[in-house]
Amino acid sequence: MAAARVAVASIIQETNTFAAQPSTLDDFTAQGLWVGAEAAERSAGTNTEIAGALARIAAGGAEAVPVVRAWAMSSGVLDRHAFTYLRGLLFDGLVAAGPVDALVLCLHGALVADGEPAADAALVEAARSVLRPGTPLVVTHDLHANVTARLTRQVDALAGFRTYPHVDQGDTGRRGAVLALRMLDEGLRPGTALAKRPMLVPAESQAIADPPMAALRRLADEATGGPILDVSVFPVQPWLDVPELGFGVSVTHAGDPKAGQAVADTVAAAAWERRGEFAVHPVPVAEAVASVPARTGRGPVLLVQSADSPTAGAAADSATVIAALLDRPGRIRSYATVVDAPAVACCHLAGTGAAVDTPVGATVDPRWSKPVRLTGTVTRLGAEAVTLTGAAMTGQEVGIGRWATVDTGTGLTVLVTERPAPTFDPAGYRHAGLEPADADAVVVRSATLYRAGYNGGYAEAILLDLPGASTPRLDYLDFRHAPRPLYPIDGGAR
Ligand SMILES: [Zn+2]
Structure with a gap:
């Protein structure tokens, strides 16, 4: 039997919708925009999601198929041309790759394009349109992702960073690869549950070693095991004015949506309960x-x-x-x-x-x-x-x-x-x-x-x-698209 073919693609940028300067294709080409084999060669050995995923897939005995690697520094809203071009690279790259048995798609999760507030979900849709029905699709996200229901509906599994400051980019890619390989090797049919809370968290109080996040991460770890394959906590980067904004917890479960949702709700409820502890004092x-x-x-x-x-x-x-x-x-x-x-x-x-x-x-x-x-x-x-x-x-x-x-x-x-x-x-x-x-x-x-x-x-x-x-003073920002009320800018402190 031929080895399974697992495609890996990475399109990553964190959008700050309050930034003045639009983000353009130049921001990506300046950092290296690599397609096909070049994406693997130039990423090899780096602490990145794509490198971790490619290496783990190969180590698991499958054929790793690099599609595209696009990365840019955080900036303002991505212009329409750049988004259309990047989505095209993903679509065309998957077509060129031929039939694959699974896809690991590495996304930031807070990408906003002009006219497309949930741009990561739109990229997943583009990928799904190429893949054969039922092909396993695993997404990895930055801890600052704003996870949308539009995205979790279309993915089989979701794995987010567990560190901030971030040091586990490669590990997160490897976790995504393991989920894809388990779907192929063990016939797992996972799903992803999502719980959100209407709250903003200053970046300064999101450090994983500090009390609220450390406790939430511990809770997530304790809940992992058995049918619960992955629990990821997404406090979201707060400079993001989009309709589905909110603190998120995703749970990838082995085909037990009820158990998955219960864990997501428990961790999200704990975050909401401790929301006052995220306050900063500039x-x-x-x-x-x-x-x-x-x-x-x-x-x-x-x-x-x-x-x-x-x-x-x-x-x-x-x-x-x-x-x-x-x-x-x-x-x-x-x-x-x-x-x-x-x-x-x-x-x-x-x-x-x-x-x-x-x-x-x-x-x-x-x-x-x-x-x-x-x-x-x-x-x-x-x-x-x-x-x-x-x-x-x-x-x-x-x-x-x-x-x-x-x-x-x-x-x-x-x-x-x-x-x-x-x-x-x-x-x-x-x-x-x-x-x-x-x-x-x-x-x-x-x-x-x-x-x-x-x-x-x-x-x-x-x-x-x-x-x-x-x-850090989120009350200084003029949120126009996010759902209201939103803690802490609309009150609700205890
Ligand atoms: Zn981040």
Whole structure:
């Protein structure tokens, strides 16, 4: 008997519907858009869903058939052209692959395209239209997915990340592959149950090691076994204004929908019960900046500007914290970044050692902040990519375009970049000659990833109360499509 053929496809982007910049095909091609064998070759050995799934399928004695790998950094709503093109790559790739016995489809779960708020479900529909009726279809999702009934209706099994900060991308791909292989080898006929609750959870309180999520994950693990094949908890990334928005729990069961639904309902009820514990307490910027002591000796204080986090789809162009650091009475040594292409051009024209006087900030998304006047001396110029060194995404290169450092003479040095710097990792500053350990305060534009990136190498982290496309203050955002009432923005706290 010929080995079973299991196709694997991966189309992944997290959409922030509050981000100003639309997401385009360029965002995917910049990260490598690979079709067929190239998708397997270039992903091999990486901690990604597609690599994990392909390797596990081959290890299980089946033929792994790579279809497409498309990945882009979080950004705004995907434009229609890009969505149609990506869906076409999936459809055409599956047609070209010929008959397959199963499909593992790796999706983020929070992809929104222009005119298509549940774009992941639309991709599943495209795949289903090619597969022979009854072909096992397993989907993997990021923990920040907004799972829709439209998707779970069409899939046999669903496996989500179990970590945040995320480190189990490859493991999740392997779990998806195992579910597909079991359907082929053991004749399992699973189904997926879904329970949702109308609540938003700030990203800052979703860390898997912290109480509410840790307890929910434990509950999910305890319920797994027997007919319950997989329990995944999806607190959802909160900057997503779509009709089916809500905290989700999915359960893949071995053909026992009643048992599956009961487990999904139990875990979702526990999340709802503990909803108050997800509250975060951001600090006004001036207060936070004033509270930074000089030379703690325990590493820098991290000023957490998660409201403008590029890994959450924001533009990283707010200069509000820079303004507060410039205004601070009393000298401390501090580092901040800002995306501002015209200011970078100005610094490069001036040259190293020259004086500059330029506005910075609010050049990409002017809704949340105002430009700030930056005066000082250009201390360093560059254009090379940053190689990450922290525990999150070690070794990965992040292109930041051209960049410049400006010493303001006040203790603050600003790293101005054309594209967002990865401040969740100390390498984001270090590559520009700014050693975070030497500073009293360092601005990080990240909700939780900095915890993995800095791995304890800081005195304290202060969450800043700021508006922005990825703000922790969800009440600052104007939700127009999500079902209401929605906790906590419409009340309902105990
Ligand atoms: Zn995520």
